[in-house]
Amino acid sequence: MADWFEFIAALTLFMLSHMFPVRPPMRPWLIARLGLRGYFISYSVLSLLVLAWLFVAAARAPYVAVLPQWEILRWAPLLVMPLACLIAVGGMMGQNPLSFGGLGSKPFDPETPGMLAASRHPLLVAMALWAGAHLLANGDLAHVILFGLFGGFAVLGMTLIDRRKQRLLGLGEWQRLAQGTARLNLLRLPLSPLPIGLALIIFVALILLHEPVIGYVPLPW
Incomplete structure (x- = not known):
């Protein structure tokens, strides 16, 4: 102990x-x-x-093994993190009255929800993807607890924030703003050059910083 x-x-x-x-x-x-x-x-x-x-x-x-350490599972973060970066970047580029706000200057338009069409909680979805991918790649007990905690928080947070926003905005206003959004629907993921480019830059930066900050080389080769 x-x-x-x-x-x-x-x-x-x-x-x-x-x-x-x-x-x-x-x-x-x-x-x-x-x-x-x-x-x-x-x-x-x-x-x-x-x-x-x-x-x-x-x-x-x-080290207490929980999940099998198959080599293919070590590819999970490399395959999933570009998507997580894209969702996070795209979500933060606009205003978001349905979740954590956003950094964009243009008011949110429910007719053109942008990244919120794929998820009105882009930061939480990105966290869930990050946690899930890293849980698979690190199958020991400590990391399963760690990333499971983050993943569970992200998934639960979507429900809690929806309820809180409905209460604060009123159900009618929330439904008006949320009509073109989804909790998660990757089929509606918008693909625009600027957020894709920024997401790739952030992904590469994460790869380069992973070893000096975390102490582990994320590339499986």
């Missing part, structure tokens, strides 16, 4: 850091003292540090 202490501690801290700082009364208390900008910066830095420790702890945990 002692060999698992670091992973359990990192996982516990990760879950606590995503529960208490974002909920009342802790969130208003922190914002009152740090300011809204200071709160988001501090929370982002804390999340990244804890996440980095969680990945390191998972790599150090004792």
Whole structure:
């Protein structure tokens, strides 16, 4: 059990850091003292540090095989991550009143939903694809727990956000905005040159940074 202490501690801290700082009364208390900008910066830095420790702890945990380590499964991230990058990039390029917002300046038009036609939760879909692919490629117990947690959070989050947005917007307005969207329908995936190009750049950057940051070469050859 002692060999698992670091992973359990990192996982516990990760879950606590995503529960208490974002909920009342802790969130208003922190914002009152740090300011809204200071709160988001501090929370982002804390999340990244804890996440980095969680990945390191998972790599150090004792190896307990759960899934078969077939060579073909190591190709899963290389095949799935370009799609995940495309969905994330395409989703963030526009406004998204149905999920996490978006960075685009043009107001969302339900008649031309863009990437939201494939998923109104592009960041969560990208997270689910990332987690699922890496779970297959890393079949040991620690990584199955780690990526299973992220994948489960992403899938559950889509349902929870839909319910919350329906409550905040009103069912009629939500239905009007969501009429051309789907929770997930890859057959409606829009393919435009700019998001494809940006997604490929991000994918290549992830490949190059994987070894110096994670400590593992993702290419199976």
